[in-house]
Amino acid sequence: MQTFVRHRFYWLNFGIPLLCAAVVFLAFDLTRIDIAFSNLFYDPVSQTFPIGKMQLFEKITHKWPRIIPNWTGEVAIIGALLSFLWGCVNAHKYPKFAAFLEKIKLAPALRFTARHRRDFLFVVFAFSLSTGVIHYLKSHTSVYCPVETTQYAGKIEHKDWYENFDLFNTAGEGRCWPGGHASGGFTMLALYFVARRYRWRHAKAVLYGSLALGMIYGTTRVFQGWHYMSHTFWAGIFIWLTCLLTALAFYGRARLDQPLRQTTVGVEDSAGGARVSAG
Template sequence: MQASVRPRPINPWLYLGIPFVTVVALVLLEWTSLDMDLAELFYDPLAGQFIGRHSYLLETILHDRVKQGVIVLGVLSIIAFALSFLWQRLFSWRRELGCLVLALALSTAFVTPLKQLTQVQCPWSLSQFGGKETYSKLLEPRPATDKPGLCWPGGHAATGFCLFALFFVLRDRKPRLARAALLLAFAAGSVLSVGRMMQGAHFLSHNVWTAVFCWLIGLGSYYLVLYRRRPVEAPAIQRNVA
């Protein structure tokens, strides 16, 4: 029988307030040139390409190998969840493992449909950076093109920020480990985001939007699967009334 775990209270100002403020800031960012200004810092006009465009570290290690590592984590999570129905030592972690599988799946699955829906161009495709496409912000109409963009939100950023799921899975059972997982997810997502910006694959806002989505998915999965759980109390013994 699965041991009961008392959920720790959720502070709505912390868990929802920060994402809300971030979204407001991202909308306001539409009226600035910050995305383009940062992209120009990573572009070498003499070479005619972004400084990390063909970097072995950024492309092979931080892109391919890290992505493969997260895929392995997802597969292991699915296997562990399946084993939790068979192996007694995992019985008590069944809900947490189910929450982890759900959050990881949703945190990576939402990217492609949104890319196809929004059709935002990548920096390396734009005329300002040696490409042929016309720049447009997220909330602006898309210019006519033969090749729609597939760059919003940041897909590789989700490889790091999907690890927010580990924080929510561990927060009730292992608070210290959960905080470490939170730092890991934020650091991994940030490093991968900057790496892709250096390659010209994404603007800053693309990756920040991804972080918000992954956080809300982790929070929603936690609330749906774990937060409503309550300790199982022994039934009261009824006294016989003479």
């Protein structure tokens, strides 16, 4: 039974994204679906993506949304640093200092960060590794964005990522595959694994919210001509795998595979006052 549960965890968490990768490769990279979708937002008369010229749209969908992953990463870094600070506070050796921290209400926050040090460090590492993976893939595939290619009045010939891929060397100047902006949204998947560690009943909401955020980030860039739709899918696949491997290193499979806690509601039986649980 334990072997089945372990294999089921790996089949779901690795199998589904790898299956998605195969589908994206066959359905998008080997066809012209990407171009057909981008054509819907391209004006051949002006030879531009009209939405890409809207400054307000650019701010709302590209610049402002960066706040979410940026602030999350910054909070994780601060939390990780503070978690080590609490370890230096010895209440027996420095009772006045400890009392001062209690008085200004800083001690509870420091205790919280110390208690969740592994989680803060996990988020820091997951964000850093995800960013590193995306930057590696960008520089080693040298894919140019649609607006930079001759397909859309640019100067560079369009090539798919597998045509340029170089494992050890920089492939060229292109930096469009996978989607960088989409990956910023998908990095919030790290919070899902923290929620899974604690079996939080709303963990799936964090999962779906992170996926939706990445898709929104990526799709709006497609509207502007700065990415193809498949770039968003690839970003999500690579970020998921990176966060999953990092979570396995920090927490282990057994902890991540525990069932989520359910809400227990006490209901009094009208006859005998017995309580039953609904979850």
